[in-house]
Amino acid sequence: MKSQKMKKGKPGIRNTVSQNATGILPGKLEGRLQSVYRIVAAVMIVLMFVLLATAMLGMPEIGDKNNPDNNEVARRYIENGLDETGAVNIVSGMILDYRAFDTFGESCVLFVATICVTIMLRIDGRGGAGDDEETESSKKAFGIRESAFAKLDNRNYEPENDTILRKSALIVFPIIMVFGVYVILNGHISPGGGFSGGAILGAGFVLFLSAFGFNKTERFMNANTVRIITLVALLVYCLSKCYSFFTGANHLESGIPLGTPGAILSSGLILVLNICVGMVVACTMYSFYALVRRGRI
Amino acid sequence: MDTIITILFVFLLVCAVAASLAKDSLVCIILFSAYSLVMAVIWILMESPDLAITEAAVGAGVTGILFYATLKRIDQIDMQAGTKEVTATRKLKKS
Amino acid sequence: MWNLIHEHLNDLVAVALFVIGFGDLLFQKNMIKKIIGLNIMDTAVYLLLASQGYIEGRKAPIVVDGVRDAAAYINPIPSGLVLTGIVVSVSVTALLLSLTIRMYRKYHSLDLDYCLMMARHEDKVNG
Numbered sequence: 001m002k003s004q005k006m007k008k009g010k011p012g013i014r015n016t017v018s019q020n021a022t023g024i025l026p027g028k029l030e031g032r033l034q035s036v037y038r039i040v041a042a043v044m045i046v047l048m049f050v051l052l053a054t055a056m057l058g059m060p061e062i063g064d065k066n067n068p069d070n071n072e073v074a075r076r077y078i079e080n081g082l083d084e085t086g087a088v089n090i091v092s093g094m095i096l097d098y099r100a101f102d103t104f105g106e107s108c109v110l111f112v113a114t115i116c117v118t119i120m121l122r123i124d125g126r127g128g129a130g131d132d133e134e135t136e137s138s139k140k141a142f143g144i145r146e147s148a149f150a151k152l153d154n155r156n157y158e159p160e161n162d163t164i165l166r167k168s169a170l171i172v173f174p175i176i177m178v179f180g181v182y183v184i185l186n187g188h189i190s191p192g193g194g195f196s197g198g199a200i201l202g203a204g205f206v207l208f209l210s211a212f213g214f215n216k217t218e219r220f221m222n223a224n225t226v227r228i229i230t231l232v233a234l235l236v237y238c239l240s241k242c243y244s245f246f247t248g249a250n251h252l253e254s255g256i257p258l259g260t261p262g263a264i265l266s267s268g269l270i271l272v273l274n275i276c277v278g279m280v281v282a283c284t285m286y287s288f289y290a291l292v293r294r295g296r297i
Numbered sequence: 298m299d300t301i302i303t304i305l306f307v308f309l310l311v312c313a314v315a316a317s318l319a320k321d322s323l324v325c326i327i328l329f330s331a332y333s334l335v336m337a338v339i340w341i342l343m344e345s346p347d348l349a350i351t352e353a354a355v356g357a358g359v360t361g362i363l364f365y366a367t368l369k370r371i372d373q374i375d376m377q378a379g380t381k382e383v384t385a386t387r388k389l390k391k392s
Numbered sequence: 393m394w395n396l397i398h399e400h401l402n403d404l405v406a407v408a409l410f411v412i413g414f415g416d417l418l419f420q421k422n423m424i425k426k427i428i429g430l431n432i433m434d435t436a437v438y439l440l441l442a443s444q445g446y447i448e449g450r451k452a453p454i455v456v457d458g459v460r461d462a463a464a465y466i467n468p469i470p471s472g473l474v475l476t477g478i479v480v481s482v483s484v485t486a487l488l489l490s491l492t493i494r495m496y497r498k499y500h501s502l503d504l505d506y507c508l509m510m511a512r513h514e515d516k517v518n519g
Contacts, residue, residue, distance in 0.1 A: 038419070044418075045414060048411055048414065052410070053404055056407055057396060059403050060444075061400070062399060062400060062403070064448065065448075069444055069470070070445075070467050075462040077469065091472050094469070094472045095476070109483060117490045120487075192347065193347060196350035199354035199355045199359060202354075203362070293370070306401065309405065313412045313432050314412060317412060317428075322425065325424070329432075333435065336435055344446060345442055345445070352435075355482050363486055364424060364489070371496050
């Protein structure tokens, strides 16, 4: 196979591992079951496409004005969106002021995702479940050196200092970070906001990590800072927007002046919430990559 | 403006079909990153720039890298498990 | 017929992408390609949802020099919904990928049927 010649040493099964599930059914019956499954699946797909396509033809025309969902709610958002939230970007104003509690739930989804991925992929060499399972099986079965997985964090499978990546990362990394911070801070003025800015920052950290390895990244983004940043951001968001439980979902003035629309320090609380959401998203993206890469943030 | 969107939609469909028919997982992932970049351009033409930035940063950026990191991790697990189990499954694949 | 398709182009493309992604889930053996299929379905649904808010000839919902009347901007609500959806689908992908890694660590294969068969075999063996 072409891809296997590239790698040194034992090639991995990366592409299609398509051994059929033998063993239970005799070969011929297994084959026929497979083909029956494929035919039924193909028929179902074609049927689904025809059904959905005909349903789509009944939908309102794309782009016409009196589309049923351009009702008074959208008009309400657009017309006094700027006055009530102070955000020039109505989408950000809607997400972080009218529906701030809903976006808080969404940030918790990201936090829970990080927890679950940590539980599943955790290898920390101190006898964690993942660690034992591998080192035991590898030690017992093949006598491979002690706890090979504990040393996962150094770059034993990648070129040590990949000069092209390092040099380009040196140039690109600051630009990505400045752009990410810009997108977060200007969330309520220009398009962007917490989510996109956070994703950009997360991608920047991932680039730094893959270029300069873990030791350099640990100086800033080690496990504690990631945890502290996420917790502080979620707590600030929670304290500032969870009152709707008690006030029956009507709005409490946040006391921060709305300021002149268009200025960075305008639109009251939206700027704070944008920063919180941006931090949560950035830390989540970074910890996803770090966990998949070495089982430890 | 309509022609551009139709061309982009055609390219989107081509990317999606190619990503499902590709043999090698790495090719699949690269095609998926291309798919989400085209999607980001479509969001711009649909007058919603917020979605464009998010889709670009998330679709090609983070998801693509996560897929690639998983492939690296799978190769690491292969290297760690040593030869015995690996060749066993490869023999199965060859038959 | 042709302008009927043109009027609903976004929805038809979204449905086509959804079916391609769904086909991926059904036919692909490799777990990573199934996850890519799921992502394609995600984007298809977001395309359908956000293209309902699009209004021909209107600008993005950013209030430019104080123009506040609703006839100048597109409908902001669908793009607000889809924005959070895109980020959530990244978390779903991350969860699926970590499950794939754990599956690969135990059964050394990305083929779902093979792993299920091995799991059933193991349950039978150790009772």
